[in-house]
Amino acid sequence: MPSKSDTITIKIKELKKSCKLTDMQKEDIKLFYFINSYSIHSMSKLFKVSRRLIQFILFPERQQRSLELRKAKGGSMFYYDKNKHTEATKKHRRYKKELYKKGLIK
16 A cells, blocks of 8 residues: 555746756856857756756757657667666655655645
Protein backbone atom coordinates (compact mmCIF):
# COMPACT_ATOMS: atom_id res chain seq x y z
CA MET A 1 0.00 0.00 0.00
CA PRO A 2 1.51 3.34 -0.99
CA SER A 3 2.14 5.97 1.61
CA LYS A 4 0.34 9.31 1.48
CA SER A 5 3.40 11.11 0.10
CA ASP A 6 3.56 8.69 -2.87
CA THR A 7 0.21 9.84 -4.20
CA ILE A 8 0.98 13.56 -3.95
CA THR A 9 2.45 15.37 -6.94
CA ILE A 10 5.12 18.00 -6.46
CA LYS A 11 3.75 21.21 -7.95
CA ILE A 12 6.49 23.64 -6.89
CA LYS A 13 8.99 23.78 -9.74
CA GLU A 14 12.00 24.45 -7.47
CA LEU A 15 11.33 21.25 -5.50
CA LYS A 16 11.03 18.99 -8.54
CA LYS A 17 14.12 16.88 -9.22
CA SER A 18 13.31 16.68 -12.92
CA CYS A 19 13.78 20.45 -13.37
CA LYS A 20 17.48 21.17 -13.63
CA LEU A 21 17.23 24.95 -13.93
CA THR A 22 14.78 27.61 -12.79
CA ASP A 23 13.24 30.09 -15.21
CA MET A 24 15.52 32.81 -13.81
CA GLN A 25 18.60 30.69 -14.48
CA LYS A 26 17.44 30.09 -18.04
CA GLU A 27 17.15 33.84 -18.58
CA ASP A 28 20.63 34.30 -17.07
CA ILE A 29 22.02 31.75 -19.52
CA LYS A 30 20.58 33.70 -22.45
CA LEU A 31 22.01 36.95 -21.11
CA PHE A 32 25.44 35.43 -20.49
CA TYR A 33 25.58 34.00 -23.98
CA PHE A 34 24.10 36.75 -26.13
CA ILE A 35 25.31 39.81 -24.18
CA ASN A 36 28.39 38.78 -22.20
CA SER A 37 29.69 36.27 -24.79
CA TYR A 38 30.16 33.37 -22.36
CA SER A 39 30.85 30.03 -24.02
CA ILE A 40 28.39 27.16 -23.81
CA HIS A 41 31.07 25.01 -22.18
CA SER A 42 31.80 27.55 -19.43
CA MET A 43 28.10 28.01 -18.68
CA SER A 44 27.57 24.25 -18.44
CA LYS A 45 30.27 24.12 -15.77
CA LEU A 46 28.89 27.19 -14.00
CA PHE A 47 25.31 25.83 -13.81
CA LYS A 48 26.41 22.17 -13.42
CA VAL A 49 24.34 20.90 -16.34
CA SER A 50 25.19 19.39 -19.72
CA ARG A 51 26.25 21.45 -22.71
CA ARG A 52 23.33 19.97 -24.61
CA LEU A 53 20.85 21.43 -22.11
CA ILE A 54 22.48 24.86 -22.50
CA GLN A 55 22.23 24.53 -26.30
CA PHE A 56 18.55 23.59 -26.07
CA ILE A 57 17.87 26.68 -23.92
CA LEU A 58 19.72 28.99 -26.30
CA PHE A 59 18.48 27.39 -29.51
CA PRO A 60 15.02 25.79 -28.98
CA GLU A 61 14.84 24.83 -32.65
CA ARG A 62 17.67 22.33 -32.03
CA GLN A 63 15.64 20.69 -29.28
CA GLN A 64 12.62 20.49 -31.55
CA ARG A 65 14.74 18.94 -34.31
CA SER A 66 16.18 16.42 -31.85
CA LEU A 67 12.70 15.41 -30.70
CA GLU A 68 11.55 14.98 -34.30
CA LEU A 69 14.55 12.78 -35.13
CA ARG A 70 14.03 10.66 -32.02
CA LYS A 71 10.35 10.20 -32.88
CA ALA A 72 11.26 9.20 -36.44
CA LYS A 73 13.60 6.51 -35.05
CA GLY A 74 10.79 5.06 -32.97
CA GLY A 75 11.12 6.89 -29.65
CA SER A 76 13.69 6.77 -26.92
CA MET A 77 16.50 4.24 -27.41
CA PHE A 78 17.81 4.31 -23.84
CA TYR A 79 18.64 0.96 -22.28
CA TYR A 80 16.38 0.15 -19.33
CA ASP A 81 18.16 -1.07 -16.18
CA LYS A 82 15.61 -2.51 -13.75
CA ASN A 83 17.84 -2.29 -10.66
CA LYS A 84 18.84 1.29 -11.38
CA HIS A 85 15.20 2.24 -11.92
CA THR A 86 14.16 0.57 -8.64
CA GLU A 87 16.82 2.49 -6.70
CA ALA A 88 15.83 5.78 -8.34
CA THR A 89 12.17 5.15 -7.45
CA LYS A 90 13.03 4.44 -3.81
CA LYS A 91 15.21 7.56 -3.63
CA HIS A 92 12.42 9.71 -5.12
CA ARG A 93 9.86 8.30 -2.67
CA ARG A 94 12.13 9.10 0.27
CA TYR A 95 12.58 12.63 -1.08
CA LYS A 96 8.82 13.13 -1.37
CA LYS A 97 8.32 11.75 2.13
CA GLU A 98 10.83 14.31 3.48
CA LEU A 99 9.01 17.13 1.68
CA TYR A 100 5.69 15.92 3.07
CA LYS A 101 7.04 15.77 6.64
CA LYS A 102 8.46 19.29 6.32
CA GLY A 103 5.08 20.52 5.08
CA LEU A 104 6.36 21.65 1.67
CA ILE A 105 3.87 19.47 -0.23
CA LYS A 106 0.29 18.57 0.67
